[in-house]
Amino acid sequence: MTVASTTQLVCFVILSSTLVLGSLAVVLLPNIVYSAFLLAGVFLSVAGLYLLLNASFVAAAQVLVYVGAVNVLILFAIMLVNKKENLAPIPGMALRRFLSGAVCAGLLGLLIRVAFTTPWALPGPTPVGEDATIRIGEHLFSDYLLPFELASVLLLMAMIGAIVLARRDVFSIDIITGEPADQVLIEKERSPLLLEPTDSVPLRSSP
Amino acid sequence: MTADAIPLQAFLTVAAFLFCIGVWGLINSRNAVRVLMSIELMLNAVNLNLMAFSNYLDGQLVRGQVFAIFVITVAAAEAAVGLAILLSLYRNRETVDMERFNLLRW
Numbered sequence: 148m149t150v151a152s153t154t155q156l157v158c159f160v161i162l163s164s165t166l167v168l169g170s171l172a173v174v175l176l177p178n179i180v181y182s183a184f185l186l187a188g189v190f191l192s193v194a195g196l197y198l199l200l201n202a203s204f205v206a207a208a209q210v211l212v213y214v215g216a217v218n219v220l221i222l223f224a225i226m227l228v229n230k231k232e233n234l235a236p237i238p239g240m241a242l243r244r245f246l247s248g249a250v251c252a253g254l255l256g257l258l259i260r261v262a263f264t265t266p267w268a269l270p271g272p273t274p275v276g277e278d279a280t281i282r283i284g285e286h287l288f289s290d291y292l293l294p295f296e297l298a299s300v301l302l303l304m305a306m307i308g309a310i311v312l313a314r315r316d317v318f319s320i321d322i323i324t325g326e327p328a329d330q331v332l333i334e335k336e337r338s339p340l341l342l343e344p345t346d347s348v349p350l351r352s353s354p
Numbered sequence: 355m356t357a358d359a360i361p362l363q364a365f366l367t368v369a370a371f372l373f374c375i376g377v378w379g380l381i382n383s384r385n386a387v388r389v390l391m392s393i394e395l396m397l398n399a400v401n402l403n404l405m406a407f408s409n410y411l412d413g414q415l416v417r418g419q420v421f422a423i424f425v426i427t428v429a430a431a432e433a434a435v436g437l438a439i440l441l442s443l444y445r446n447r448e449t450v451d452m453e454r455f456n457l458l459r460w
Contacts, residue, residue, distance in 0.1 A: 152359030159360050163368045169384065170372055170395050174379035179387055186391050193398050196368070199360070200409040205419050205426075209401075212426050217394060217433045224437040225387055228444045232450050234384050247381040251374040258370035262363045265412065274413035286420045298427045305431035312438035315445075 159199055175287040179225055187218045252289040359411035371446045373399035386443070386450045390436050 169189040173182045190213040197206035275282060287295045372395055379392035401422045408418020444450055 156359045159364065163364075165373050166368060167375070170375045172390070173391055173395065174383070175459060179385055181390060182388060186394065189395065190398065193402060196365070196402060197405055200365070200405045202405055202409065202422075204429055205422050208423060208426055212430050213394070213398075216430060219458050220433055220437055221391060223438060226392075227441060228387065228450050230448075232449060232451065235453075237453055242381075244382055247378055248365040249423065251378040254377065255370055255374040257374070259367055262366035267362060269410060272413040275416065279416045282416045283393075283419055283423065285413075285422075286417065291420055291424075294424060298424060301431055302427065305434050306380060309434040309438035311433050311439045312435070316390065 158195070162192045162195045162199070165189075166196070179229075180222075182226055183218065183222050186221065187214050188217065190214050201274045201276050202279055203277065204283055232267060362406055365402060369399045369402040372396075372402065384420070384452055385439050386452055386455075387437075390433065390440070390454060393436075394429065394433065397425060401425050401449040 166189055169185045172185045173189060176182050176185070190209060192216075194206040194209040197203075197209060279350065376392045376395035379395065379413070380389055383389045383392060404418040404422045406418075408416050408422070412418055425436060440450070443455065447454060
């Protein structure tokens with residue numbers, strides 16, 4: 148074994164153990180803020196694995212998009228909805244966890260068995276290495292041009308949809324005086340629509 | 355340049371672990387934000403598979419990397435819309451507990 152392959156092996160072991168342990172912690176930790184920060188670590192170790200696979204452009208895109216955008220978005224969502232609430236216990240939760248764990252372990256076994264029993268056409272063609280970025284550019288502007296353009300439309304639709312879904316309704320007319328409230332937008336009073344009726348405050352009076 | 359030290363199956367195994375952890379978290383999470391995180395984990399597992407196949411089996415035409423870029427794009431759009439839906443839900447139900455989003459349950 149040469150020094151380069153040993154280095155690759157050591158990097159792979161470190162990155163993959165970070166990946167698996169970090170993703171387990173993302174799923175299992177009770178504090179969701181820790182989960183969000185560990186998710187950034189998981190994304191970074193995936194980017195490191197991409198570097199091991201001769202894909203520097205996709206590794207950079209992974210860091211920029213996932214760590215820079217998606218993870219920050221998740222942190223903002225946690226900040227906006229962070230309310231201490233005691234989740235009511237659900238009967239059969241332990242059984243559900245056990246059953247789904249068994250199903251996931253079975254799926255894992257199936258995937259690993261497929262990976263090890265399929266006769267892959269190895270060794271394939273020699274990887275292009277650092278020229279991969281040039282090849283990606285050629286693909287994006289020749290045979291993958293239509294999906295590339297559709298992706299821009301999809302991103303535009305997602306942006307508009309997110310704005311429409313997340314903005315609050317504002318009145319343009321003052322509901323008390325009936326005059327246009329164009330100087331200061333008056334936010335509608337915060338009224339939850341679908342709260343479950345509690346015992347103290349019933350939502351509708353029984354006839 | 356070929357990664358002789360690491361077999362293809364090692365990458366596939368790591369991706370399988372990541373995917374199964376994501377599935378388990380998707381089923382068992384009570385917090386809606388954690389469900390979105392689990393979906394991101396599963397998408398990353400799929401991307402890792404695509405990149406491994408692109409490097410080992412399709413080294414000249416790196417089509418797997420192009421697919422991975424498209425998956426990253428769609429995942430970013432999905433995260434934005436999903437978190438907007440989550441905010442809207444939180445405004446209406448005052449909770450992020452997945453077990454209480456049961457308006458359509460029969």
